[in-house]
Amino acid sequence: MAGLMRVKAPVAWRGLEHSHRGRILREMGGNCLAERFGRHIELNEHERAALTSIEDGERRFRRGATLRSEQGDGGDIFVVEQGWIFCSVLCEDGRRQIIRLHSRGDLIGLDDLAFAVAPDTITALTDVTVAILDKARLGQMFADHPRLAALLFAVMQVDRVMLTDRLVSLGRGSALGRIAALLLWIAARLRLTDPANDGAITLPLTQEEIGDATGLTAVHVNRTMRALDEQGLIARSGGIVRLLDEARLARTANHVRREEKFDLGWLPPAR
Amino acid sequence: MAGLMRVKAPVAWRGLEHSHRGRILREMGGNCLAERFGRHIELNEHERAALTSIEDGERRFRRGATLRSEQGDGGDIFVVEQGWIFCSVLCEDGRRQIIRLHSRGDLIGLDDLAFAVAPDTITALTDVTVAILDKARLGQMFADHPRLAALLFAVMQVDRVMLTDRLVSLGRGSALGRIAALLLWIAARLRLTDPANDGAITLPLTQEEIGDATGLTAVHVNRTMRALDEQGLIARSGGIVRLLDEARLARTANHVRREEKFDLGWLPPAR
DNA sequence: CGCCCAATTGAGCTTCCTCAAAGCTCGTGG
DNA sequence: CCACGAGCTTTGAGGAAGCTCAATTGGGCG
Numbered sequence: 001m002a003g004l005m006r007v008k009a010p011v012a013w014r015g016l017e018h019s020h021r022g023r024i025l026r027e028m029g030g031n032c033l034a035e036r037f038g039r040h041i042e043l044n045e046h047e048r049a050a051l052t053s054i055e056d057g058e059r060r061f062r063r064g065a066t067l068r069s070e071q072g073d074g075g076d077i078f079v080v081e082q083g084w085i086f087c088s089v090l091c092e093d094g095r096r097q098i099i100r101l102h103s104r105g106d107l108i109g110l111d112d113l114a115f116a117v118a119p120d121t122i123t124a125l126t127d128v129t130v131a132i133l134d135k136a137r138l139g140q141m142f143a144d145h146p147r148l149a150a151l152l153f154a155v156m157q158v159d160r161v162m163l164t165d166r167l168v169s170l171g172r173g174s175a176l177g178r179i180a181a182l183l184l185w186i187a188a189r190l191r192l193t194d195p196a197n198d199g200a201i202t203l204p205l206t207q208e209e210i211g212d213a214t215g216l217t218a219v220h221v222n223r224t225m226r227a228l229d230e231q232g233l234i235a236r237s238g239g240i241v242r243l244l245d246e247a248r249l250a251r252t253a254n255h256v257r258r259e260e261k262f263d264l265g266w267l268p269p270a271r
Numbered sequence: 272m273a274g275l276m277r278v279k280a281p282v283a284w285r286g287l288e289h290s291h292r293g294r295i296l297r298e299m300g301g302n303c304l305a306e307r308f309g310r311h312i313e314l315n316e317h318e319r320a321a322l323t324s325i326e327d328g329e330r331r332f333r334r335g336a337t338l339r340s341e342q343g344d345g346g347d348i349f350v351v352e353q354g355w356i357f358c359s360v361l362c363e364d365g366r367r368q369i370i371r372l373h374s375r376g377d378l379i380g381l382d383d384l385a386f387a388v389a390p391d392t393i394t395a396l397t398d399v400t401v402a403i404l405d406k407a408r409l410g411q412m413f414a415d416h417p418r419l420a421a422l423l424f425a426v427m428q429v430d431r432v433m434l435t436d437r438l439v440s441l442g443r444g445s446a447l448g449r450i451a452a453l454l455l456w457i458a459a460r461l462r463l464t465d466p467a468n469d470g471a472i473t474l475p476l477t478q479e480e481i482g483d484a485t486g487l488t489a490v491h492v493n494r495t496m497r498a499l500d501e502q503g504l505i506a507r508s509g510g511i512v513r514l515l516d517e518a519r520l521a522r523t524a525n526h527v528r529r530e531e532k533f534d535l536g537w538l539p540p541a542r
Numbered sequence: 543c544g545c546c547c548a549a550t551t552g553a554g555c556t557t558c559c560t561c562a563a564a565g566c567t568c569g570t571g572g
Numbered sequence: 573c574c575a576c577g578a579g580c581t582t583t584g585a586g587g588a589a590g591c592t593c594a595a596t597t598g599g600g601c602g
Contacts, residue, residue: 089439091525097442099435114428116532119435135537142417142424143539149420150413156427157385163434164370164390168360170441171368171486175590207549215442220590222550254362261387266406268414446558478581491558493582 031055032079032131036105037151040262044270050145055079056134060127067122067130068109075118076132077109083128084204087120088212098213100162101125103189107133110156126204146268154262161258170215173254175224178214180253183234187243199243302326303350303402307376308422311533315541321416326350327405331398338393338401339380346389347403348380354399355475358391359483369484371433372396374460378404381427397475417539425533432529441486444525446495449485451524454505458514470514 033051034043043051058081061067068075070089078085080102087099087108099120102108111119113135142149162185169181183201191197203210207225208218216224225241228234233249235242243249250257304322305314314322329352332338339346341360349356351373358370358379370391373379382390384406413420433456440452454472462468474481478496479489487495496512499505504520506513514520521528 087435089435091439091443092522095443097439099438111428111432112534113537114425114531114533115432115529116534117530119432119527119529139421139537139539142413142421146413146417146420149417149424150410153413153420153424153427154385156424156431157382160427160431160434161382161386161390163431163438164358164360167370167434167438167441168362168368170438172362172366206547217591218548219550219592223590226550251363256390258390259387260385262385263383263387266384266410268410477579488559489581490560490583493580494558497582 032081047145047148054133054137055131057132060129061124063126065124068118070121078130080104080106081129084125086125087122089120096212147270150267175216177253179224180249184255201241203241303352325404325408326402328403331400332395334397336395339389341392349401351375351377352400355396357396358393360391367483418541421538446487448524450495451520455526472512474512
């Protein structure tokens, strides 16, 4: 009993970095945006160059650092290169809602394109490295590379659909279901960069943070994870959660597997 | 006591159409997309023509009609011209979550650009008229009118931020807060087309539908609205809800007023 | 060694849900 | 013109899920 579910966050990310260090370092440095877009279409020389030119420097933040505040009047746009980031909103009563988690390849802060005041706070969940995007050059991309612009638009839909799924989870899911959904989502995310992952998650989240993400109390998160454990759906040990029965987890989470099968026939030709 | 909160839906939309008929008819027919985009920038001749050419016919649906099913393999993209539409997801246990409501000027079905299977069901909440968009021509717009494409991208952020707000409402809001948020949102929406609106809402939603939107039971929606009534926040009569104290409603809803103040300095020049 | 943060556990309570039964309003058919 | 049926709303009673408050444990770090 003792020793289970010791998910001390600093340990968690350090463990993450440790176990993945080799791969991550290998992946880094490359153009994140190009890597992301390249998942869907074959980029030509010009397009690749354009994507590189949009990135305007790199920055690192330590766990807990604020990349953008709800109060602030907007700011930069980022692409996550390494580590985890989350977007959250603070309520009057001090409670917090985590809107979404982001990892390598995700675009963050796009709401700055439309709103003067940022809708959410962006925080580093682990130590992170991000590339900073230049708004004007992003605009230029729309002019010079319509195909990339259209693809960016499509990629954004993925993010929107994720929000949709989370909305259903929070609106209609039980505590069990919400946490199962979160775990499945994180596992899917890890498999994007590590397809061989067998369901072992070095959880980058504190139980309190899991609660903030699922709309639950830290206390209830604890009890619920114990329930998942006792039901044989997951196993926990020293900050690692292992998904034992993903099919059953998916059922309790009302999970829909979203294949990112892009229908890109409508894209304009490359330039 | 009797007679309060008689929000029979068919009555509701008919009432809506009745009280607004003149204005809506005046607004209709014009190019919805151009109208929407024109809120933010001054369109030139070519751009206006391009937006018109994207619309490919008009269709009407009766209340309750399904415009797209979660099962279906994607389909059309719409712009709402008149009436209300909602997007929802059905859970295993038969419960439903309404993801969002849409009215005039909203773009619907864009997820078809990225996913082979539709993530949600699109249903007519009232009798509606929609314009159908042509995917290929939308793609063409990215090539021919980068400024419009970029603006479309920015407009999409508004939708994303709305989902964010709803997520917070469902995750951290009480029943009182969730319903207050919904009412405030609908009122804001009505004021987009009718700035003089004083807070009287001809509710297009059944209490059951309100429950589906807020993640509550129809029964609890009823009790909660009575509570809002008794606390003097709203008044109900014959299918009309009047917001009596929007400041206090906003506080209980943890509502953030989102000014759509676009920062459009990054847009590429018009063509 | 002592501190701090996070996980864990217990007890009591609130909020929201479920099940069930009326009551209203409107549209329909006789 | 009236009775009836359908669809929503309203209300009551009891139960379950999740919350709050409070205390304890464990582990890493200074």
